[in-house]
Amino acid sequence: MLRVLFVFLLVVFSSQAGVIYDFTGTGRSGEAVAFQITVSDFLDPAPVVGFSCYQLDTSLNCADDQQLSVFFSTSTYGAGNGFVDAIQFQSSSNSGYWFYFPAGSFTTAGSWEARSASPFNPGVLIVAPTTTPEPGTMLLAFCGLLATVWQVRRRTSA
Numbered sequence: 001m002l003r004v005l006f007v008f009l010l011v012v013f014s015s016q017a018g019v020i021y022d023f024t025g026t027g028r029s030g031e032a033v034a035f036q037i038t039v040s041d042f043l044d045p046a047p048v049v050g051f052s053c054y055q056l057d058t059s060l061n062c063a064d065d066q067q068l069s070v071f072f073s074t075s076t077y078g079a080g081n082g083f084v085d086a087i088q089f090q091s092s093s094n095s096g097y098w099f100y101f102p103a104g105s106f107t108t109a110g111s112w113e114a115r116s117a118s119p120f121n122p123g124v125l126i127v128a129p130t131t132t133p134e135p136g137t138m139l140l141a142f143c144g145l146l147a148t149v150w151q152v153r154r155r156t157s158a
Contacts, residue, residue: 018130019043020057021106023087025114025123027097033089033123034060035070038130042107045072045085063090072106083115087125099123 019042024034036057043049050068053059063069069090076084083100090096099121105112109127116122 017041019109020126020128020130022126022128023089023099023123024060025087025089025097025099025121027089027091027095027121028119029093029095031061031091031093031095031097033062033091033097034058035062035089037070042127043072045074045106048073061091061093063092063094075100081115083120085112087114087123097121099125101125 018038018040020036020038021043022036024032026032036059037051037055038057049072051070052067053062053064053069056062056070059070067090071086071088073086073088074084075086077086077098077100082102084103085101085105087099087101088096089099099114101112101114105125105127109129112125112127114120114123114125
């Protein structure tokens with residue numbers, strides 16, 4: 001029973017909050033590209049945050065080398081129309097595609113559509129915080145587990 005308690009505590013206290021970035025897009029050549037990455041907090045790409053394909057949770061047509069292949073950045077290129085958050089994706093066909101999103105897309109939960117008017121590439125970015133139990137919920141679950149252990153021990157000793 002103590003093993004169950006230990007595993008329970010390990011799972012509860014090792015869970016962490018995070019943010020999932022789920023991206024799908026199409027490059028100029030019609031090449032489909034996609035990735036998903038989970039990070040500990042919202043990305044603040046000032047000026048640039050890069051990841052290799054191996055750091056991504058999943059990917060489609062990501063360049064399979066040790067180099068950084070996915071970049072989150074803030075750009076002035078689309079600033080005139082409010083699209084300043086950019087993702088650069090280096091594909092396995094050795095093409096680099098840029099996707100421009102509205103300002104604040106990387107730091108706000110939601111579904112964001114990339115500006116797709118030429119010369120921009122169409123894409124969708126979903127930013128979703130992961131949830132973890134609140135401390136009060138964890139305490140309540142822990143107390144319930146302790147009460148169960150106490151009841152089991154009391155019945156087996158009687």
